[in-house]
Amino acid sequence: MRGSSNDGCEEGILFWSLFQGWSNFPAIIKLRTSVKPKKADVFNGIMAAHIFPSLADVLTESLDSDEFGPLDLSLANMAGTSTFPKGLDEHDFMNQHVLYEKEIKEEPKMQELSQPDDLLIHLPMWPDTVQLGNFDENVNNEVGLVECEVEIGQGSGTPSSGYPRSPGSTGDNSDYNSDSSFEHHNNYTDSKRMITLERVQLPPRMDIKQEFMPYNSDNKDNLNIHMESPSNIPHPSIIPPFYHDQTPDDDDEDQSMTDSGSESGSDSKESSEETRKRPGRKKGQTSSVYHLWEFIRDLLHDPQYCPRIIKWESKEEGIFRVVKSSEVAKQWGSKKKNRSKMTYEKLSRSLRYSRKEGYFADIPKDKGYPKKLCFKFGPKSHGWAHPGK
DNA sequence: CTCATGTTTCCTGGTT
DNA sequence: CAACCAGGAAACATGA
Structure with missing residues (x-):
């Protein structure tokens, strides 16, 4: 991901499918990231805004207040002088719907999740040159881990068969989640689940400020992210058309995805950029071995x-x-x-x-x-x- | 096969 | 002296 060091904002996408099994609502979802304080706050805020377009019964908060600090997801807060000057503006809230909702409601921390939906998290990734508060530049996995703790509410049946799984498969959620955690829910009151959201790479986003309307009514079907049925099993390929259109063509010089800096002199990235597909693990990709x-x-x-x-x-x-x-x-x-x-x-x-x-x-x-x-x-x-x- | 990660192995040198 | 700590260097194992 990183290593791009160019201008403009890259787009990463965290993706998690919460299909099936989500018949038990309301649920509380807590998020936390492994990134440093200020940035984590911003991140979480953004994520919350992005993730729950259908207005989830969601409480995003820091699980470890020491490290991440409390979260205030109100737009007012996000738009406050504290964060915006550091590179964020309202366009970074990609879900206009939620953005709008937040302006109306005063306390948007809790929202109603009407039905199962997919977690589809878009998050902007800033180039290295942009300072974001206490952003620790040494942490090279700044969007790395995002944990999601799901607390199933009462009045629900058993969490049932399907538990969240990741089609993204970048590893790291291995045994612990799938085996230990999920199987043992005899009573749902304390059924907390820890899942690890995974990161999927996308072509860099050219200009986030322009023609910004990923979630309009036209494409919401494709996005599988609105109030309608969750329909198909999500897959990284359901990336909004918004992104697909943005082929990493002209303009921009060095395009991110060619990670690991030094690169062979092969900057001749024709359109074959994506077809090249070098073997080997991508930089920043975690191993799935037992750590x-x-x-x-x-x-x-x-x-x-x-x-x-x-x-x-x-x-x-x-x-x-x-x-x-x-x-x-x-x-x-x-x-x-x-x-x-x-x-x-x-x-x-x-x-x-x-x-x-x-x-x-x-x-x-x-x-x-x-x-x-x-x-x-x-x-x-x-x-x-x-x-x- | 390539490649980054996550060790494993060995080692020097220091502290308790 | 044993047991532990710190880290450099390089080999190795793994899985994408």
């Missing part, structure tokens, strides 16, 4: 191992401590195809790497946490606070 942080998370949720060999120091902060280092290493080794040679030394090296990547974080100083064997989940890990039960 160390997932392993740790699962250990902590497993009474067989927690607190015997690993335990929480502060579940609220995501801080945990390894109790029996050799045991943890052994378990990790067995998880990874029976690598019997795994040691805590090596595991901790991995852990330090993962920390550098944001899956773990430094433990806060001066809070009395042990100096050894103590770690903390980072912004790129998720789900640790909400075990699948």
Whole structure:
């Protein structure tokens, strides 16, 4: 995604299908992103505006107020001096309908979700040159993770067969979501679901300010996003025609998608730009393997191992401590195809790497946490606070 | 096959 | 001294 470093706004799309199973309303949906505070706020606001054109019973809020701060989705707030000068304006709310609604209603934080619908999130991505508050430029996955916690309301049946799934398949929602979390909903009052929205790449958007009307009545059928029936199973290909029309032709020089900066000198992007399709994983694309942080998370949720060999120091902060280092290493080794040679030394090296990547974080100083064997989940890990039960 | 990610392995050096 | 921490370097495994 990133790496484009050109002017103009790219368009990313987060996409999640909440088909079937969504017969239970109202529902509360909480979102959080893994991006830094200011930007996360803006993001969440935008997402909320984009996601729920059919007016969901939605409460978007920060799940971790420490990191992300509370959200105020009111247009007034979004349009306030605090955010708009940093690159946002009302055109960034791509759903004009919702935008309009927000102007009328004063407290748009809660909205009614009338029926199942697809989550289709469009979000602008700004070029590196645009400063957005505390936007941390070192976080290269600024639109990376978006978690969505769905709380099914009462008076509903069981959440039923279908649970959200992602057709986007960029990985990262692997086992935990599909297996553990969703299967165990015996009572719906506490049925929170953590899903990970995934990112799908789109051709860059040329000029967001112009002819801005993605969701008019003409194309809403295609978008599968309005009050009508959810119809077909969404697929990344249902990207609004608005975007398809915008072939990355002329104008703009370097077009995003050619990631990883240095690129071979092949900037001769004819129309073959999209057909080129190089093999290999795209930059920023996460792997779908069982990650160390997932392993740790699962250990902590497993009474067989927690607190015997690993335990929480502060579940609220995501801080945990390894109790029996050799045991943890052994378990990790067995998880990874029976690598019997795994040691805590090596595991901790991995852990330090993962920390550098944001899956773990430094433990806060001066809070009395042990100096050894103590770690903390980072912004790129998720789900640790909400075990699948 | 290519490629980025996420380790794994080994290592040097430091701290508790 | 054992056990742990920090990180560089490079090899390796994986899956898109």
